[in-house]
Amino acid sequence: MTWLITGGAGYIGAHVVRAMTEAGERVVVYDDLSTGVAERVPEGVPLVVGSTLDGERVAGALAAHTVTGVVHLAAKKQVGESVERPLHYYRENVEGLRVLLDAVTAAGVPSFVFSSSAAVYGMPDVDLVTEETPCEPMSPYGETKLAGEWLVRATGRATGLSTACLRYFNVAGAATPELADTGVYNLIPMIFERLTQDTPPRIFGDDYPTPDGTCVRDYIHVVDLAEAHVATARALRTSPGQDLTLNIGRGEGVSVREMLDLINAITGYDLPPTITPRRPGDPPRVVASADRITTHLDWKPRHDVQDMITSAWEGWVRLHPEAARS
Template identity: 45%
Template sequence: MTVLVTGGAGYIGSHLVLALLDRGETPVVLDNLSTGFAWAVPAGVPLVTGDMGDADLVARTIADHGIREIVHFAAKIVVPDSVADPLGYYLNNTSKSRTLIETAIRGGVDRMIFSSTAAVYGDVSGDPVDETAPTAPVSPYGRSKLMTEWMLADAGVAHGLRSVALRYFNVAGADPAGRSGQSMQAATHLIKVAAQAVLGQRPKLDVFGTDYPTRDGSCLRDYIHVSDLADAHLAALDHLRGGGGSLTLNCGYGQGTSVLEVIEVMKRVSGVDFPVAISPRRPGDPAAIVAKADRIRSELGWSPKRDDLDGIVRSALAWERHLLTAKAA
């Protein structure tokens, strides 16, 4: 079955493309390459270079490839940037998603998986948060994603579009076979930034705030391996293909790790004691957010295979070394 993957040349999207290929499916990638890379799309996979907000292009792609399913990753994702440029985030993440959804429905698409975020919950410091928790995002990024969740739910009632919104917690790591990873040099993901500090690509690692109400004062997050997340998308596709109804599900491990703890793991795994600087808090960062992830296990039968922080860090570091070697060549 042919699956359209928006943002499939990016970090998480490229891992789903690999997962689809690994089980014999046919992905088609739509990506404007603003943050993705054409080389990240495997040979033989069609790459349509363009914007998800281009209704004519999306309509042609759906018709040309007989698309009935879309997995929608394409988005701007940097929380502090969304505070500085809220209208840009609402245009890209919300308005263009609306165009994509409308065009998909008109083209006969009846199943969609949406890349949402734990940022829809806002600042929920304390116990792991489940899907019934109130949504109170503290950044335009989180709001832009929540509005798309609402659009999908309303489109389901009005037009029969069935969807699964997967609320990601902190995605990290790289493909265990070394085929893909987080490749943006300027990415803000903590584990990638720490790997760059190990390899001397950054003079230091900044910790943004150590005065939060957490066990060591730094932000607490739930880190999930990107390949486990790709598997969750496959399980969501199988659910919808089997006639299952629309769902909203957390994607995390239910284990909170602080920024300072991640740094210590990276130092131990790499054997490099890189410099760390304490900086002021960043706008839009909640103190702690950890998934209660029972529902995805019961609804989709998903279970993580790589829920080991040391392993996540090793895979991210291996990918960063690969990028450095490739750049040197």
């Protein structure tokens, strides 16, 4: 079986490529390199440079490499930017997916794994978010991911395509320093950046109804996330006709203040945070129930938050040697 991985030169995509190839799967990367890095693609893995909006390019890649499954990660993913540029996000994330699915079904590809997000849930008022928790996204980004799920499932029902929608929670860490996240959009790299500049990290609100007053989130190591893709891909291959929707998280909450304390301990920095007002739309607690994926698939997370921070810091120091503390 050959898997086309869209966005396979990105941070998460490169880890999925690595996990799939190490599991013995044949892989082809399809990436427009707008944020991806070609050097992340392993030697011997074909790289097709193109947009998912280019139906002819997609169809050509599917045919040339005899693709029998697709893992679709390519998407725009900055929540704030999506508020400022909703049309751009709907075009890239929804129309790009529609074009891709059109090519996939025309080629008779039997399996499709869609990269979704916990952003589809919005502000759930529950201790643990299950796959049945109502979806009420609060940003155009979250809306595009939910619309993408609808499109994937509808296509599966109409054509017999085996599908899986994977709802990622907060992804962190790296398999190796060279695969670390180079963006500064998530909590851990945002804190790293401020520490490196000897600037106090920020906590957006410390008056939430949580044990220490700061927001609580569920963090998943990118290596565990990538291995969940391998387990999902194999499940679709061995049991055709499936329609899976799965949370990918650890089922454990970590507060922002706890995360800061761990980062200070691991990096050697000790800068007290600055408390600023809450950001609009930040829910107090978003923690996954991971029961469904651990029950249905041969997968469970193996890495803890300390592993995530340590591996992410090694990648950060590789790019910013001045950040290292002796």
